Amino acid sequence: MENRKILKFLESSPTIQELRSFAKSLGLKLRRTMKKRDLVKILKKKAEEIDNGKNETYKEVPSSGTVLKKHEEKHEIHSKPEAYDLPDSYKKDKIVLLPINPQWVYVYWDFSVDTKKKIEKFELKLRLHDVTNIIFDGNNANLTKEASINSYPGNWYFEVDFAGANYVVEIGYYEEGFQRIMISSIISTPRNFPKYGKHETWADLSKSKRRVTPTHMRSSTENAFIGSSRVSSIQGNPSSEEYLKILSKHLSGRLFL
């Protein structure tokens, strides 16, 4: 949703009813007592937020684990769910790396009380290593990216260079070289290109046998059934981009919300 869309909507002199449903479709909190000018106000605020980039996803900046708004506002809505806050830290040493897509990975970390005490005076660094096809010994990564962090616990989005590659992330500080505090498990970024082998394996189901044959494409124009679709998967996978576009335009949530 671009802010233009909101502003354009506001220019169309909407009725209070339209304002309410539009604001609702943006997930804004509404109170029954809200007057027309209140609704216009929150919509303008939302447009400003978008303009300032608050809604941007993958910004490579640290975001704390507690970006959640406190639910202080009293609602008059009859069917209102409960609201709780979760702990900022579980006071355990932990670092977890998760794949997002072929271009991004996500890391979150937490510290025990003891560790936190020990490291307080250092400037902490995250180091993301490309360890594809190597046995990582701490110094032989194919490629390393570094980020300075300032939150305990915290999380970070890293843009990576390769799909179908292996990554590991460590957290530590520099003092006569890099001092590691914790290291994650190795993960792979998803592959977004086809992998052709010299051989293919087939299972003969009636004889419970497997046979290996040289690869041969079953069509002279391979594009006809793999290639062309592969392109469309990247440029316009209909159950994905289109799907979400339609969803966000016509519906709320998974066709219902």
Added chain:
Amino acid sequence: MNKGKFILMLHAHLPFINHPDFPQFMEERWLFEGITETYIPLLKVFERLEKDGINFKLAMSITPPLMEMFANKDLKRKYEEYMNKLIELADKEVERTKDENPLKHKMAKYYREDYEDILEHFKAVDGDLTKAFAHFQSKGNLQIITCNATHGLLPLMMHIPQNVNAQIEVGVNAYKRHVGQKPDGIWLAECGYEPGLDKYLKRHGLSFFFVDSHGLWFGDPAPAYGVYRPVMTEEGVFVFARDPESSQQVWSADVGYPGDSRYREFYRDIGFDREEDYIKPYIDGSGERCNTGIKYHKITSKENDLNSKELYDIDEAHEAVTEHARDFINKKKEQVTKLLEEFDGVAPVITAPFDAELFGHWWFEGPLFIEQLFREMDDAEELNPHTPREVIDTIDSVQIVTPAVSTWGANGYNEVWLNGSNGWIYRHLDNAAENMINLASKYYQANGIHERVLNQMARELLLAQSSDWAFIMTTGTTVEYAVNKTKTHLNRFRELKNELEKDNIDEDKLKTLEWIDSIFDDIDFRVYTKEI
């Protein structure tokens, strides 16, 4: 000459939403709308096809949360109340539209009759919709498959194997309990696959699952027939992949069927259009307006804003359905002919998976489209509808392929469920899962009230893991509810854990949670001691 095999796969899912402690709850309407607009209309389509002797075959995943809600007494009672109110409203509309407009009046009468019929259907099976669908399974028309327990996104759980195992095992058990037999296949939530998952599926006796197209295109190795023949993983589990052309035909923003000007407009609803005093008894108790399901306008054109939509004519819309079903089948015929030629006569298998709720809830005419599609296919020489099991039974030789990491979410990976709006949930979900695993071993011998606490903790954890909450945070509507659901279940988990560890259990509170978060009655927390 071989024929093409067509598999229609409908994924029916809603998150478990149950607030028996409230007389009515806005988000419970998702289920009620699903029953009224999608699930029962689909059953009615199957009945008509059966009666007319049409050969129809399809697969449906009815997810464990949905089966659990279908079986929930509070929700059944509330659904009947909801329908009685809706019929009352439709009655008023029939009177009111007499003087307004003949097209509106025609629709009002349609709605009244339709709602009465749907409620009758519901009562006839005592609200047990799983059983109603299972009837068509026993006839061989429908293959019902399961889904992982609470629709958690498995590729983001792979670092905690017990989590993955519990999602699969509990999903399989729920199916057994509701359907009375073992599930043959599974729909992995969000079509989410990562190599290694097949081991868990194999272990739980599942013989097939589905992936998005790129799961096979980028598989290891790229399969010889692309997405048009099932493959088998190293563990011996069959994989069906989504045909992008079928989805495109239905979904495409430019040419997709549901956007036709003659179809019903989703967003003009009398819940918003009628004056407050009149509509108040039929919307949320808070007075907040919401959809009622009674709508009188058609899409008209993309240029028209909501206020300038024209009135809907159901007969005109039904003509569009017939055209679209015919067009869909014609394109399938062409596709099959082309593929047969490329494959030297080997029968292509075209797999078309969709969210079931697309049909009926948002595309009002969708169930009828499915009906027409099977009627058209009945006359087609080029292709036949099949269930996945029927396809597997015809396979002599299958290629071994490891599918690639993939989901059917935007751009094909995990970003819908892991981004700036929802990334914060994973540290909390992982922490709860690790606690669950530790406590499950430590209290393995637990019985009585301690066992009940641990079982309830397992329910709270599973409920927090629904991919729905992360999805809603991304799409940006009803975010507050999704955030609170995540936090509420995690918090209930934490409170139960504290009570257990201090051995200071509040039994009344436990009873309340067992009543509210009542999913998986027979769960055994010890599932969290198993990896694979």
